[in-house]
Amino acid sequence: MKKSLILLLLTTTISFAQGGLFGKDPIINLENFDKQKVHWGYFLGFNSLDFKFDYLQPAEDVSTQTTIGFNVGLVGNLRIIDHVDLRFEPGLYITQRNLTFPGIDNPVDALREVKSTYIYFPLLLKFSAKRAGNIRPYLVGGLSTALNLGSNSQAPDDNFNDRFRMKKWSNFYEVGFGIDLYLEYFKFSPSIRGVFSMNDELIRDNTPDSPWTGNVQSMKTRGIFINFTFH
Template identity: 45%
Template sequence: MLKRLLLFGIFAASISAQAQREKILKLPSFDKPLFHYGFYLGANNNSYKIGYKPSSISDPEIEVESSIGFNVGLIADLRLHNNINLRFEPGLMSNTKTLRFNHIPGPENINTREVGATYLHLPLLLKFSTNRLNNMRPYVIGGVSYDHNFSSNERNNDDNYAGEFRTTTNNFMYEVGIGVDFYLSYFKFSPSIRGVFAINNEVKYDNKASQWTDPINYLGTRGVFLHLAFE
């Protein structure tokens, strides 16, 4: 019995010590400065939302197949309030999408287009955080961005008749997300899941009426991305 009590006492003491260790705040002064920097990495799965309009094409159907892309960039964070931060997160966002025009008969070079997109992504965001819970802090984030598409081919005179599906160069988007700040020994790690949504129509119509772009009323980026911030 004495042995059991002794073992139980040692076990309870170890649990208590562990609990005490867990309550030790890491980076206790991290959120006090007015301004701080960081960087982020991530992966995205962006597609297109497509809306149709009346045209000479009956029953248009455009299928979008997306692939996994990447995000990378910098973070500038301004503390506005104990629970509100203004963030500027300039970076690059890249991925490739395949459009299949199911209403166009023929081989792949006629009814399939591969659309690459590499954006200079310039978002201005508001981050709303809860009070700190030991070494973690949940938050929601959202804002708007200007996106410059280096791969748009907007100024290219070749259109779909020459095999080029063109999109606009200058675009505006909004994004929303949720995440958690984890305070570690030497830095803050903040994973989040975000959605990005184009505001403007991104399609560049062909030089003359065509079966590729005529049925499209709206084509805009829609996607989700995993955002891993290190601050």
């Protein structure tokens, strides 16, 4: 699935290239756009997230099946100096991960469908290369915090009652790259980023030797975001 998302990003970029953006002598669009101190935009996109598990004792890994999720949000961009911008990109990220726990004979009990809806608050630095015609590649990275609306963190029930619980708040770092494409009336920016949780997100079951959580030292989100931003 992650390969499909990357292929989608490359296909979209190539389609714009065929539209004349990378021609020998393109018409320069939005020539003064990046001179603005502040500008705004929005993004739509996709995500593919899974979990990285660490264990207290050597054991068979928890199997994680990823799905394609959906992203939507806003962009606020503050120009700091030439080639460096500060960005705030609050968004809604919807995803699902299916976990299969080893050592549990009943396949229904072993499977946990983890549906998450994150309200995501990233603060990022964007480092842009010199503009060439109507294209400008960039690197982006930063920190974020996210509220998981599907965490079940307040539920008294646990996996013995079919309730998988995660912490409500998580912190992440992310790194990625993208390309600014300057069109006639707006700037279009496809990007791909890796996102990595910095804290354990799992709430353990009430029973210490639970077959679901008893041997888990940490459970951290990791994955990719592909966003299509319009300014």
